[in-house]
Amino acid sequence: MTEHFIDRLLDAADKTAPVCVGVDPLYDQLPAELKTATALKDQHLAAISTFCHQLLEIVAPIVPAVKLQIACFEIYRDEGVKLYFNLIRHARKLGLLVIGDVKRGDIGSTAAAYAAGHLGHDAAPDAVTVNGYFGAEGIEPFAKLAGASGSGLFVLVRTSNPSAAALQDFQGADGKKFYEHVAELVAAMDESCGLVGSRGYSHLGAVVAATYPAQARRLRQIMPRQFFLVPGYGAQGASAEDCAAAFKDDGTGAIVNASRSVIFAYNSPAHAGRDWKKAVSTAAANFAADIADAVRR
Amino acid sequence: MTEHFIDRLLDAADKTAPVCVGVDPLYDQLPAELKTATALKDQHLAAISTFCHQLLEIVAPIVPAVKLQIACFEIYRDEGVKLYFNLIRHARKLGLLVIGDVKRGDIGSTAAAYAAGHLGHDAAPDAVTVNGYFGAEGIEPFAKLAGASGSGLFVLVRTSNPSAAALQDFQGADGKKFYEHVAELVAAMDESCGLVGSRGYSHLGAVVAATYPAQARRLRQIMPRQFFLVPGYGAQGASAEDCAAAFKDDGTGAIVNASRSVIFAYNSPAHAGRDWKKAVSTAAANFAADIADAVRR
Numbered sequence: 001m002t003e004h005f006i007d008r009l010l011d012a013a014d015k016t017a018p019v020c021v022g023v024d025p026l027y028d029q030l031p032a033e034l035k036t037a038t039a040l041k042d043q044h045l046a047a048i049s050t051f052c053h054q055l056l057e058i059v060a061p062i063v064p065a066v067k068l069q070i071a072c073f074e075i076y077r078d079e080g081v082k083l084y085f086n087l088i089r090h091a092r093k094l095g096l097l098v099i100g101d102v103k104r105g106d107i108g109s110t111a112a113a114y115a116a117g118h119l120g121h122d123a124a125p126d127a128v129t130v131n132g133y134f135g136a137e138g139i140e141p142f143a144k145l146a147g148a149s150g151s152g153l154f155v156l157v158r159t160s161n162p163s164a165a166a167l168q169d170f171q172g173a174d175g176k177k178f179y180e181h182v183a184e185l186v187a188a189m190d191e192s193c194g195l196v197g198s199r200g201y202s203h204l205g206a207v208v209a210a211t212y213p214a215q216a217r218r219l220r221q222i223m224p225r226q227f228f229l230v231p232g233y234g235a236q237g238a239s240a241e242d243c244a245a246a247f248k249d250d251g252t253g254a255i256v257n258a259s260r261s262v263i264f265a266y267n268s269p270a271h272a273g274r275d276w277k278k279a280v281s282t283a284a285a286n287f288a289a290d291i292a293d294a295v296r297r
Numbered sequence: 298m299t300e301h302f303i304d305r306l307l308d309a310a311d312k313t314a315p316v317c318v319g320v321d322p323l324y325d326q327l328p329a330e331l332k333t334a335t336a337l338k339d340q341h342l343a344a345i346s347t348f349c350h351q352l353l354e355i356v357a358p359i360v361p362a363v364k365l366q367i368a369c370f371e372i373y374r375d376e377g378v379k380l381y382f383n384l385i386r387h388a389r390k391l392g393l394l395v396i397g398d399v400k401r402g403d404i405g406s407t408a409a410a411y412a413a414g415h416l417g418h419d420a421a422p423d424a425v426t427v428n429g430y431f432g433a434e435g436i437e438p439f440a441k442l443a444g445a446s447g448s449g450l451f452v453l454v455r456t457s458n459p460s461a462a463a464l465q466d467f468q469g470a471d472g473k474k475f476y477e478h479v480a481e482l483v484a485a486m487d488e489s490c491g492l493v494g495s496r497g498y499s500h501l502g503a504v505v506a507a508t509y510p511a512q513a514r515r516l517r518q519i520m521p522r523q524f525f526l527v528p529g530y531g532a533q534g535a536s537a538e539d540c541a542a543a544f545k546d547d548g549t550g551a552i553v554n555a556s557r558s559v560i561f562a563y564n565s566p567a568h569a570g571r572d573w574k575k576a577v578s579t580a581a582a583n584f585a586a587d588i589a590d591a592v593r594r
Contacts, residue, residue, distance in 0.1 A: 024407070075410050113323070113368035114368045117371035118371070123374070133428055135463045137460035137461070163432035163433045164434070167482065170467070172469060173468045175470075185464065
């Protein structure tokens with residue numbers, strides 16, 4: 001897997017849609033038939049394992065990529081982390097690209113340790129998310145290892161949650177908001193450590209929420225070579241139109257993620273009484289079509 | 298362990314010094330006698346396990362607390378995470394308080410999953426570090442679970458690495474720097490979700506680097522109830538005098554961490570030819586005395 005990550009992602013997205021299903025499994029939300037009567041954590045984890053393996057099989061023909069939320073696995077400590085890496089292997093066998101949503105970040109030497117744990121080995125995802133609060137020094141080790149292994153990274157720039165504004169929209173003396181400043185740092189770093197693929201995008205990407213489309217448009221200008229990972233669609237409130245703001249006019253430049261609205265679709269009134277697999281498959285297909293339509297319009 | 302975390306930490310620090318040894322094991326840095334001739338990762342991890350267990354035993358009589366850097370364990374994926382939690386148990390048996398340096402952070406529901414994985418269970422540390430880039434929503438789940446379990450958290454405010462300034466010192470239109478803004482958010486959150494112990498400190502603490510003493514003094518004013526976890530001493534360049542800026546006049550308010558300068562002391566010329574355990578023990582004792590002197594002066 002030394003081909004450029006974004007080239008691989010775009011090739012796969014061309015055949016389906018620029019979307020990604022977020023695998024954020026929570027035991028309480030599992031289909032009733034997979035739950036057990038016990039409160040034993042290892043049985044809960046076994047149910048999550050069954051659910052996730054089947055989930056990957058359901059979405060593999062529909063979407064190009066999945067995003068695994070490691071927090072949901074860390075609830076179960078080392079056993080959960082083992083499942084996380086097993087699922088990456090399973091997803092890859094199914095032809096899916098995998099983003100590890102790990103949001104790691106630390107000072108340089110520690111960031112290098114995180115990068116070694118999460119990128120470039122046989123069970124590693126194709127890309128990870130990175131928290132850039134430590135500045136360039138905390139991002140570079142991920143960029144370096146990702147570059148050497150045909151992988152990618154997405155640095156948090158503007159997140160999708162309501163209370164993020166209190167920090168990320170902090171107004172600078174130079175007229176810029178803090179998130180714009182982070183975006184400029186990412187674009188500047190790209191000059192030194194970004195690897196641009198055949199489609200014009202760097203392996204050093206950014207997380208840009210769909211819940212603030214005006215900001216996404218501004219960030220699209222600041223970071224022309226960055227590929228955006230876009231959270232916020234569905235359960236978090238953003239529409240496909242909102243998501244389209246993260247894309248360029250040619251319909252490339254981003255991948256939209258939906259987690260809860262797809263993987264727990266069977267819990268919504270719209271799918272009541274339906275087989276959980278059918279509900280997930282329908283929700284994934286609708287999500288892909290919704291985004292493809294909005295982007296190609 | 299429902300007694301307030303900071304009360305427990307201060308009681309222990311009163312008997313020794315307000316310091317913490319950072320357990321950031323890297324295979325390459327291990328004592329020669331513990332290394333193996335093989336490149337096999339599981340044998341490397343076994344050597345790290347031996348080193349860390351012995352390290353905890355060496356420092357337990359000298360310092361009140363240790364800080365485990367999970368990144369160094371995540372290099373070895375689930376097996377490394379298993380060792381991380383085993384070491385927490387071992388440290389606790391030795392009477393040490395344990396800070397899990399995990400720097401997790403995400404949107405609310407995901408932060409709750411991270412909190413469940415890292416706080417409040419039988420193998421969980423007494424406190425964790427949290428990356429607050431998501432704002433209040435990403436910090437609250439940690440504060441809630443920590444409060445319910447007599448644990449604590451330290452939110453990253455000003456980190457110790459050189460390139461952090463590019464983001465954390467971002468100058469605001471209101472005359473404040475970004476890190477001051479983060480500190481104000483933490484202090485404001487403390488009003489709603491902080492639990493203050495008998496010594497006047499909240500279980501909601503902050504990470505404040507020793508490498509910028511003027512900033513630490515300023516942050517001491519903005520966050521009077523926050524206990525500071527202070528990185529940057531030793532290998533990162535801060536002196537004991539620099540660290541003292543994070544403390545109040547009564548000598549409380551912070552705990553200073555040293556990692557590499559203590560745990561890899563045998564690799565420094567000052568300890569050449571010495572037994573590694575003796576070198577570590579001496580370095581830990583010197584570190585504790587250095588900080589105690591500077592703070593009580």
